[in-house]
Amino acid sequence: MTRGRTAPVTAAVLLSGAAFGAAATFLGAGVVAGSWPRGWTALGCALALVAAGVTGLLAGRRSRTTAEPQDGVPGPDLAKADGGTTAGRSPALVAGVVWLLALAAAGTWGLTAAGDDEDDEEGRASGQPAASASASAAPRKAGIAWSVPPVGAKHDEGVGAWALGDAVAQGRLDGLYAYDSATGAVRWNVSAPTRQALCGMSSDAEQGIGLxxxxxxxxxxxELLAVRVSDGKVMWRRTLPGTGLLARGAAVGGGTAVTAEDGAVRGRSSETGDQRWQRPLAKGCRVLAVDADATRTLLAEQCGTGARLVALDTRTGAQQWLRELPVESRATAAVVSVAPVVVAVHEDDKRGTHAFLGFDGKGTPTVTIPLSGPEGELTAPGEAGDGRTARIVVRDGRLITTAERDGLVPDRVVAYSLTDGRKAWEYASEHQTAALTTERDGRVAVLEDAAGARIVLLDAGTGRPGTVIAPENTEAQLSIAPELVVAADGGHIVVNHLLMQAEPSAFALR
Incomplete structure (x- = not known):
């Protein structure tokens, strides 16, 4: 080969080496990871293999130059015996073949990536389930900002928690305690009297008052009390007759305190305790669940072997509508959401209703989502589920809950459409999914038990994981009944409701 032909052949070798490196990157990553690399990751891998390929080819080029003619002295004849292919043509032929392979690989990668994007868009547009997602983002290191030591004896179980923005209130057996979200300091507390325990509380506080x-x-x-959450002042108290407050029988809707008591459901002024209305229970009926917002109170009650869902005006107690539930045996129920209307029902009859039931604003059934199905066992709150689950997310026309498929604990998060009941998306975790809540920006926060607490933030529309908040130590221990609360400053507070092995009563991650 003459020196005049060195430049073009060298260029061909360099270009073919670069193409080979890029093609190897895309094909190799697709085989190993199951998806084609994109963005900066793909570029970095391609550059690395390009460098390797070019280096090797240049080395080979140098070794061949030792056999070229020098100073007019013929070198050895490297042509094949038949004379059909010369040494000068060999690099160009190899380069051409490699260029064809590279173009084929690039085309395959481009079509595959485009097809995946189109499939995702079509799935979201039609309501079809998107591909399962799993946490892949790099964890954002977090620390334990503060921690409340365990309180009580083993197996002591708290009642609930309220998110108060710059504070969180925890219902413990020994009373109601409000912790500053930033420091964990006790702002105020309402201690339970001697020989009494906290036995009930409303699911939330509204207009600054909780029950x-x-x-x-x-x-x-x-003993029923209304507490002002800004300073812990007891606004009023009432002694309830008979069997007193029923389990999960307290709610605050606007300025009305709603309670399910022995023989009646009552509405009182949340500020003064004055009774505004009462709805006596019919003979043979019992309350299964109650919850309220400012305009509607939902009451699930069982009468004999049947059950019904009743909507009342929260301010006046007037009945808005009544709907018979598909129940023919003894059942438990929980109000999952007041607006939109969603309840969870679990019958004793193994062939009966075990589902989330959705209704429109007039009580017309809209959707049924079975608690048990292809996705495993869905988590439901209260007595309709495991009795410990604190919150289920209902937002943007979807019901989002945890599910247990293969193990003894939930290990995934599943979203269902409240329009047609179809699965919208699924997030598969490598750990136990212990609790859910909604971030201030609308994302869904998943509390996971990964040898300690960690939080994964999901897109509410697709279930795709984003930020992963992982503490650097293992002191953030979860009990089997934790609740996740988002503070006003964006921090996260975990409240452990059931003491098992000296877990902290509450702690904050930042």
């Missing part, structure tokens, strides 16, 4: 109740050992949960 709690105290009761004696093996006695009724009879």
């Amino acid at each position: 709690i109740a105290h009761g004696r050992h093996e006695k009724s949960c009879a």
Whole structure:
């Protein structure tokens, strides 16, 4: 080969080496990872293999130059015996073949990537389930900002928690305690009287007031209190007759305190405690669940072997509508959402209703989502589920809950459409999914038990994981009944409701 032909052949070798490196990157990553690399990751891998390919080819080029003619002295004849292919043509032929392979690989990668994007868009547009997602983002290191030591004895179980923005209130057996979200300092507390325990509280506080109740050992949960959450002041208290407050029987809707008591459901002014209305229960009926917002109170009650869902005006107690539930045996129920209307129902009859039931604003059934199906066992709140699950997310026309498919604990998050009941998306975790809540920006926060607490933030529309918040130590221990609360400053507070092995009562991650 003459020196005049060195430049073009060298260029061909360099270009073919670069193409080979890029093609190897895309094909290799697709085989190993199951998806084609994109963005900066793909570029970095391609550059690395390009460098390797070019280096090797240049080395080979140098070794061949030792056999070229020098100073007019013929070198050895490297042509094949038949004379059909010369040494000068060999690099160009190899380069051409490699260029064809590179173009084929690039085309395959481009078509595959475009097809995946189109499939995702079509799935979202038609409501079809998107591909399962799993946490792949690099964890954002976090620390434990503060921690409340365990309180009580093993197996002591708290009642609930309220998110108060710059504070969180925890219902413990010994009373209601409000912790500053930034420091964990106790801002105020309402201690339970001697020989009494906190036995009930509303699911949330509204217009600055929440409800709690105290009761004696093996006695009724009879002492009802309204607490102002800004400073812990007790606004009023009432002693309830008979069996007192029913389990999960307190709610605050606007300025009305709603309670399911022995023989009646009552509405009182949340500020003064004055009774505004009452709805006596019919003979043979019992309350299964109650919840309220400012305009509607939902009451699930069972009468004999049947059950019904009743909507009342929260301010006046007037009945808005009544809907018979598909129940023919003894059942448990929980109000999952007041607006939109979603309840969870679990019948004793193994062939009966075990589902989330959705209704429109007039009580017309809209959707049924079975609690058990292809996705495993869906988590439901209260007595309709495991009795410990604190929150289920309902937003943007979807119901989002955890699910247990292969193990003994939930290990995934599943979203269902409240329009047609179809699965919208699924997030598969490598750890136990312990609790859910909604971020201030609308994302869904998943509390996972990964040898300690960690939080994964999901897109509410697609279920795709984003930020992963992982503490650097393992002191952030979860009990089997944790609740996740988002603070006003964006931090996260975990409240452990059930003491098992000296887990902290509450702690904050930042």
